[in-house]
Amino acid sequence: MKKSLNVLLIEDNTIEIMKMNRTISLLKLDHKITEAKTADEALKILEKKDSLPDIIFLDLNMPKISGIEFLSILKKDEDLHHIPTMILTTSNNKKDVLDCYKIGISGYILKPLKYEDYVAKIESALNYWSINELKIS
Amino acid sequence: MSQSQIDILQRTLKREKAARKAAEKILEDKSRELYLVSQELHVSNEKLQDLLNEKSSQLKGVFNNILDAYLVMNLKGHVLEMNDAAKDLFGYDIDHERLNVVNLIYMDDEEYAFNSFFELSEKGFFSNYTARVVTKTKEVKWVQINASIIYDTDNNPIAAQGIIRDITEDKEDEDLLKQSTNRLSSLILNLDSGVLLEDENSTIVLTNTKFCELFKIPVLPDLLIGQDCSDSAENCKHLFQDPEYFIARIDELLKNKKQVLAEEVLMADGTILERDFIPILKGNEYNGHLWAYKDISLKRKYRESLETQKNKYSNIIANMNLGLVESNKDGEILLVNQSLCEMSGYSADELVGKRINKLLPYIGGQKIIDQQKEKRLKGESNSYEIKLKNKNRKVKNWLISGAPNYNLKGEVVGSIGICLDITDIKKLEKQKEKILKELEKSNNELHEYAHIVSHDLKSPLRSINALTSWIKSDNEGKLDEMTLQNFDLIETTLEKMEQLISDILLYSSAGSLTNEKEEVDLNIVLDDLKKILYKPNHISIEVLNKLPVLNGEKIKFQQVFQNLMSNAIKFSNKEKGIVEIDVKENKSFYQFSVKDNGIGIEKKFHDKIFKIFHSLQESKESTGIGLSIVKKIVDLYKGEIWIESELNKGTTFYFTIKKSINENSTT
Numbered sequence: 001m002k003k004s005l006n007v008l009l010i011e012d013n014t015i016e017i018m019k020m021n022r023t024i025s026l027l028k029l030d031h032k033i034t035e036a037k038t039a040d041e042a043l044k045i046l047e048k049k050d051s052l053p054d055i056i057f058l059d060l061n062m063p064k065i066s067g068i069e070f071l072s073i074l075k076k077d078e079d080l081h082h083i084p085t086m087i088l089t090t091s092n093n094k095k096d097v098l099d100c101y102k103i104g105i106s107g108y109i110l111k112p113l114k115y116e117d118y119v120a121k122i123e124s125a126l127n128y129w130s131i132n133e134l135k136i137s
Numbered sequence: 138m139s140q141s142q143i144d145i146l147q148r149t150l151k152r153e154k155a156a157r158k159a160a161e162k163i164l165e166d167k168s169r170e171l172y173l174v175s176q177e178l179h180v181s182n183e184k185l186q187d188l189l190n191e192k193s194s195q196l197k198g199v200f201n202n203i204l205d206a207y208l209v210m211n212l213k214g215h216v217l218e219m220n221d222a223a224k225d226l227f228g229y230d231i232d233h234e235r236l237n238v239v240n241l242i243y244m245d246d247e248e249y250a251f252n253s254f255f256e257l258s259e260k261g262f263f264s265n266y267t268a269r270v271v272t273k274t275k276e277v278k279w280v281q282i283n284a285s286i287i288y289d290t291d292n293n294p295i296a297a298q299g300i301i302r303d304i305t306e307d308k309e310d311e312d313l314l315k316q317s318t319n320r321l322s323s324l325i326l327n328l329d330s331g332v333l334l335e336d337e338n339s340t341i342v343l344t345n346t347k348f349c350e351l352f353k354i355p356v357l358p359d360l361l362i363g364q365d366c367s368d369s370a371e372n373c374k375h376l377f378q379d380p381e382y383f384i385a386r387i388d389e390l391l392k393n394k395k396q397v398l399a400e401e402v403l404m405a406d407g408t409i410l411e412r413d414f415i416p417i418l419k420g421n422e423y424n425g426h427l428w429a430y431k432d433i434s435l436k437r438k439y440r441e442s443l444e445t446q447k448n449k450y451s452n453i454i455a456n457m458n459l460g461l462v463e464s465n466k467d468g469e470i471l472l473v474n475q476s477l478c479e480m481s482g483y484s485a486d487e488l489v490g491k492r493i494n495k496l497l498p499y500i501g502g503q504k505i506i507d508q509q510k511e512k513r514l515k516g517e518s519n520s521y522e523i524k525l526k527n528k529n530r531k532v533k534n535w536l537i538s539g540a541p542n543y544n545l546k547g548e549v550v551g552s553i554g555i556c557l558d559i560t561d562i563k564k565l566e567k568q569k570e571k572i573l574k575e576l577e578k579s580n581n582e583l584h585e586y587a588h589i590v591s592h593d594l595k596s597p598l599r600s601i602n603a604l605t606s607w608i609k610s611d612n613e614g615k616l617d618e619m620t621l622q623n624f625d626l627i628e629t630t631l632e633k634m635e636q637l638i639s640d641i642l643l644y645s646s647a648g649s650l651t652n653e654k655e656e657v658d659l660n661i662v663l664d665d666l667k668k669i670l671y672k673p674n675h676i677s678i679e680v681l682n683k684l685p686v687l688n689g690e691k692i693k694f695q696q697v698f699q700n701l702m703s704n705a706i707k708f709s710n711k712e713k714g715i716v717e718i719d720v721k722e723n724k725s726f727y728q729f730s731v732k733d734n735g736i737g738i739e740k741k742f743h744d745k746i747f748k749i750f751h752s753l754q755e756s757k758e759s760t761g762i763g764l765s766i767v768k769k770i771v772d773l774y775k776g777e778i779w780i781e782s783e784l785n786k787g788t789t790f791y792f793t794i795k796k797s798i799n800e801n802s803t804t
Contacts (some may be wrong), residue, residue: 015600022607061592090595093588111599113635114628115606118599 002130004030008053010042010070011035011088012062019115020057023122031126039065043073046080055106055129056085060096068099075104082135086125206301209287212258212294214238226280226303228273243269243277257297261286267304279308326358329431334417336425339367351410351430352376378403390414394423402430409434460535460556463542466514468492471551480535480558482528500524500532513541513552522559534563587645591638598631598638640762647696647769657691659684659698663718666699676706676714684720685727687794693770698731700763701790705733708788726776726793734787743780767792 009020017035024031034053036042039062046052056074060067067087075081086107087100097108109125112118206223210216216236219227229236242250246268257263262285269277284299322343325332331348335341344358352373354361370387374380383402390397394416402410413429454461460477464470470488478485481497488496499506501524509519518540527533538555605627609616616624663680672678687694698718705716717732738746747768748761767790771778775795782788 013596013600015603016596019599019603022603061589061596089592090599091588091592093585095585096588111596113595113598113602113631115599115603118603 002030002127003054003134004032005126005130005134006032006034006051006054007126008034008036008042008045008056010039010056010062010067011059012037013059016059016111019118020122023119026119027123029123029126031130038062039067039070039073042070046074046077049079052080053083054134056083057088058085060087060089060091060100068096068103071100071103071105084129084132084134203300206303207298208238208301209296209298210238211296217296223301226272226278226301227270228276241270241272243271245269257284257286258294261294278303279305331428331430333366333428334425335366335428337423339365341366342425348428348430351408351432376404376406378405391426394426401433407434408432409437460554460558462488462493462554462556463551464493464554465551466549468494468510477556480527480533480556497525497527500526509537509539510552513539514549516541516549532560533558534560584646587642591642594638595635598635602628602631637762640766643696644762644766644769647693647766647773654689655691656686656688657694658686659694659720662691662695662698666695666702670699670703670706672706673709673714675712676709676716678702678706678716679718681717681719684718684729685722687727689774693773697767697770697792700767701731704763704790705731705735705788708735709733710736710785723793726795728791728793730789730791732787732789737784737786737788738780738782739784740782743782746780747778 009017011017011020017037021033024033034045036045042056058067058071062070065073067089071085074083074085081104084106085104086109087105088109088111089096090111092110100108107125109121112121203220204222206220206226208216208219208223214237216229216231216238219229219231219236224230227236227241249268253263253266253268262283264283266282266284268280268282270280271277281302281304282299284297286294287296287298289295325343326345328345328347331351332343332345333341333348334343341361341364344361346358348354349356349358349361353376354373370384374383377383386400396416397412397414400412400414402412404410409432411431411433413427413431415427415429417424417426454474457474458476460480461472461474462470462477463472469490469492473481473485473488478488481488483496494503494506505521506523509521512519518538520536520538522534522536524532524534536557536559538557539552540554541549542551542553544550605624609621609624660680660683663684667678670678702716702718706714709716711734713734715732715734717730719730719732721728721730747764768778771792771794776793778790778792780788780790
């Protein structure tokens with residue numbers, strides 16, 4: 001039985017958010033997407049310790065606090081560092097990939113050019129996490 | 138008988154009687170005279186006898202008291218008489234023993250002795266017989282004998298007498314003299330100076346080999362002795378640079394008879410001679426003169442070249458841009474050059490005699506300077522940097538090259554330092570370091586920037602793609618064929634754009650070597666590429682020879698081969714496509730080739746294809762950046778790239794990778 005996931009999507013691009021939402025509805029998945037347009041917004045959402053997300057999709061290239069900076073804050077936080085976080089980005093910069101894995105990530109997904117490819121990748125990622133045992137909040 | 142006959146006879150008789158009477162008278166007179174004379178003679182005879190007796194006894198006394206040995210012997214050599222000196226000389230005393238002179242003869246002189254004795258008996262005397270004798274005590278002595286034969290009144294030889302002089306000591310002295318004369322002669326003969334000794338009559342007394350050599354006289358010096366040399370100057374004047382002056386000067390010297398030493402004479406061939414003229418005086422009497430000539434050309438040349446060298450180096454030292462300071466063991470300045478004065482701000486007068494560190498105080502590191510000085514005094518040369526304050530209190534960086542200074546005995550007496558003001562160089566060095574750091578930083582930034590830009594450019598493409606996809610799916614069945622085709626074109630354009638951005642990113646990162654260097658086995662790289670590259674079945678890829686292992690960035694070598702190979706595959710138009718990869722090893726580089734049998738490239742495009750964004754074919758995979766990346770990487774490894782191609786037959790790309798750069802690039 002697939003679990004319904006609480007997903008936090010941290011992404012500044014409106015169309016990218018639309019892509020995620022449209023993918024969920026297209027696939028008729030029962031996951032809850034919470035959107036945060038900036039890292040600050042995301043941190044505010046994460047302050048509510050009683051409703052923490054199951055997984056996080058994180059864009060790297062964001063204004064003010066970058067994805068990597070946010071990741072560092074997240075992984076230093078006792079209450080939050082357990083949350084599986086996946087990078088969702090267009091950057092295949094080797095340095096970024098390495099840095100992220102060093103800090104601690106649960107996946108690094110490159111945004112493909114074609115929407116169909118995107119749908120396929122997101123589907124398999126969500127499927128993977130929905131069959132995993134997660135910390136029950 | 139006729140009367141006339143009788144008369145004649147009578148007259149004759151008469152003359153006879155008269156004559157007899159006259160004769161008788163003369164006889165009588167003569168008899169008387171004779172008697173008188175005989176009387177006188179008797180008297181004088183008696184006188185003579187007395188005289189003789191007197192002389193004999195006188196002589197006897199002389200012989201007895203004579204200082205030289207004297208002896209008388211009979212003709213068989215038996216000694217009859219000898220004086221005390223003779224007894225002393227020979228050690229024999231004939232009062233007690235018999236002595237024959239033969240016993241005295243020294244064996245080697247026997248022949249000479251008998252010859253002389255023979256001469257004595259023939260001629261009645263000999264003089265200056267010089268030989269050795271053996272005394273009774275077996276001592277050998279040199280003697281000189283003058284001897285004569287003694288005759289009786291009938292002039293028969295009866296004995297011989299001789300005066301013997303002991304010349305042993307004279308002889309020894311003479312030998313010594315001879316030895317030293319010989320030594321002197323050979324010394325003079327082989328003397329480095331040409332020597333000519335003339336007597337007062339211009340006759341050569343002595344000369345030597347060197348003299349003959351200098352004056353080009355082609356005979357042995359011995360042959361010249363005794364020759365007249367009054368016109369020899371005239372004969373050899375052509376050897377001299379100024380022949381007339383040479384003659385005039387010789388005449389002048391001979392006239393003045395004054396000693397002149399070390400006078401220079403120039404020969405025509407450039408030889409420089411030094412001449413001594415030494416008159417020889419015995420008391421006040423002029424006895425000849427000595428010429429001595431010495432070849433000093435070499436000495437002079439040494440001196441001149443030494444002088445030239447000295448001037449040369451003095452000039453260099455004075456005018457060089459490096460400061461020079463010479464100091465003694467206590468660090469007191471002995472000598473400085475102009476540059477050092479300019480560097481330090483002090484004048485030479487202000488510096489000389491002062492201690493260096495008093496005038497030019499070091500900033501920190503006095504210990505180092507002391508250590509270096511210590512080393513120098515031990516004979517070590519060294520080079521080090523110091524910081525000091527000059528006269529204007531400005532901090533300067535100097536590079537000092539110090540070396541110990543030695544005296545003629547080879548003892549260290551101080552140091553010589555060459556100083557270079559490197560203050561500006563130091564500043565530049567620091568600036569360079571700073572700039573390099575900034576450059577590295579901006580390079581990194583640029584790299585990051587390229588990624589960010591490519592991300593920023595790629596994101597909208599994704600959005601457009603998603604949006605068109607949604608429009609299509611949202612309007613399924615409502616769109617006409619034309620619109621759908623246009624949507625497909627939008628997608629193709631997006632893909633092209635995406636590829637372009639990726640390639641630009643690759644190109645921008647291909648420009649710099651990172652520090653990630655490793656040994657790259659190209660055989661493995663090629664095997665991997667064969668797996669990665671999309672390859673239709675009709676195309677075969679072959680590696681003809683074993684590829685080398687290079688040092689560098691694996692990704693860059695991979696990019697080169699990947700681009701060339703994918704081009705070869707892309708532009709294949711034959712039923713059986715062939716891609717061949719080969720390598721040739723040269724002394725300093727490897728030459729690789731990637732050959733295909735595809736469409737080929739027209740000659741006029743051969744140069745253009747390596748330029749960025751220059752694609753010969755309009756296709757969605759071809760951005761015109763691939764070969765630019767290849768060229769950039771080959772440039773990076775100090776190689777060259779070129780092509781050989783014929784339209785429709787195929788293309789071969791050649792490129793080289795330098796071995797040495799490749800080896801050096803490991804550091």
